[in-house]
Amino acid sequence: MTKITFIQPDGESQTVEAENGLTVMEAAKLNDIAGIEAECGGACACATCHVYVDDAWRDKVGKASDMEEDMLDFAFDVREGSRLSCQIKVSDAIDGLVVRVPAKQF
């Protein structure tokens, strides 16, 4: 199991255990993390599972694909560490990952 920490805009944090192979979005939905809507169900088609990957984890998590970048155009307040959580796969390599949930999804 891999640990992922979600930090809400008000600072509240929640650490969950996720099975490898799931996506970070799926881990969030399974654990009822507030602010991750995932309207399209993980098809990289809506940008409502937008998260900010913590600075320390950006290299390990990697960059968004072109398709994901296109979809991030539909997200609100996109920043340096912006990713769509449905496009990040859970694996041992990101054990301990910290992501921030934006104040608003579209």
Next chain:
Amino acid sequence: MAETISIAPASSEGGGLIETDAVIIGAGPCGLFAVFELGLLDIKAHVVDILDRPGGQCAELYPEKPIYDVPALPIVTGQELTERLMEQIKPFNPVFHFSERIDELKKQADGRFHLVTDAGTEFIAKVVVIAAGGGSFTPKRPPLNGIEDFEGKSVFYSVRKIESMRGKDIVIVGGGDSALDWTLNLAPVANSLTLIHRRDEFRAAPHSVEKMRKMVEDASVRLMIGQVTALEGADGQLTAIEVKTASGSEKIPCTAMLPFFGLTMKLGPVADWGLNLHENLVSVDTERFETNEHGIFAIGDINTYPGKLKLILSGFHEAALMAQAAQRIIYPEKKVVFQYTTSSSSLQKKLGVK
């Protein structure tokens, strides 16, 4: 991809009164298959969809994504499923009304239904089939404080008449085809036009991007890389917007803003038709998939009943049973004989295979 609806400036005008057996609301997989099931029973259908093409969510959200649970098709993309359904319903010559939304639905004294679209097309139909999926695709509203007050007055998600934008200081936000098309179309009539996008890369068609870059060079368009953070104005009239850029923040005076952030699904006018709803879904029985209003059916993702599963295959089953019930309304005198397409000469004739 989202935002693939082209909001073409020369929008086709609806209008006219159409009498038909059935109006199907929604051209997603269930709406399309309803054409087939109704067609086998000699029920003629018109199909209305807010998108500019068939497929519903399959076309709008995941045209390239594989679907693995359609019986007998181990793997099929949303696009291919749509194409196959279009092929399958061809013998029944359905009439499509794309880029239109049914806004009004009322029962007449004669038991038929009167429907009106946002483009003014009117229908008189014996039955109505709501196959509207997650609801109608509507433009996403940027989560900016107070934006509701400006909508329709100085913030627009589509433009019907270019002339209405003449002389305005326009801000267009986005990087897809809608944003770029409107930039190219409105720059000639605007007093000033600023295109704002979060990055200096655009999803829009390359030739539109090229044209836009030329306009930026000759200063008829200003391109800003940044994101809108706040709106200013009063009584619905925008006076300026605040834009966060790499170097800080800038205030842009403007009198109109057009944000293009793709589409989301909203239940929309269906909520106002007096139908029993449960958590934004239309309640139906499981024998006819009929709503509380006799003659109005609901199939696919938009309906709910005990044990409901939002699967395409469930929607197909619902379409078949709905059609049997619709037949009893449209042809009350007809003796109902159940037939198989494999063996029935009359069905095969309708399908054009005999």
